Amino acid sequence: MAKKPENKNYKVIAENRRARYDYAIEDDIECGIVLMGSEVKALRTGQSNIADSYAAVDEHELWLVNAYIAPYEQAGTWGHDEERRRRKLLVSKKELSRLWNATQRQGMTLVPLVMYFNDRGLVKVKIGVAKGKKTQDKRETSAKRDWQRQKQRLLKQGS
DSSP: OOOOOOOSSOEEEEEOTTHHHHEEEEEEEEEEEOOOHHHHHHHHTTOEEOTTOEEEEETTEEEEESOEEOOOGGGGGGSOSOTTOOEEEEOOHHHHHHHHHHHHSTTEEEEEEEEEEOTTSOEEEEEEEEEEOOHHHHHHHHHHHHHHHHHHHHHHHHO
16 A cells, blocks of 8 residues: 655644643644744744744734744845734634634633644644643643553553
8 A cells, every 4th residue: 555645845833832731722723824924934944932922812813922933034124023023813703703702711711832834835823722720730640641651661561
């Protein structure tokens, strides 16, 4: 059976690894993002960070706030000035209303999980609808992960 060739355009740009530790992700959604040309060039070089960012619904639009995209040096005077400016996220009205309703519930927030180039070479952001974990929940998650690791070791030694 022939193996399907991997897509060469798909590339993870930035990942928010702490999001799954700090938040309980209930749902996620893929969004497009409005960028300047120099920002896309900077993303292709891998100069970005979404660890401190969040998404917010404001006046019937979805925004990515505090995401860092480094300036592209070769852009000269036509490059982007602000590294941490608000960037508009593209979602349908139905999805936007669902996200707005989710954020109105107590403790729910919109957290960017990963920014990547999709198979067509477009920049996409995966947003998670999340609830903040308390310290006890974080300890519980860590204990479950350790138990799974230990269980795998025991199964490996037994066979």
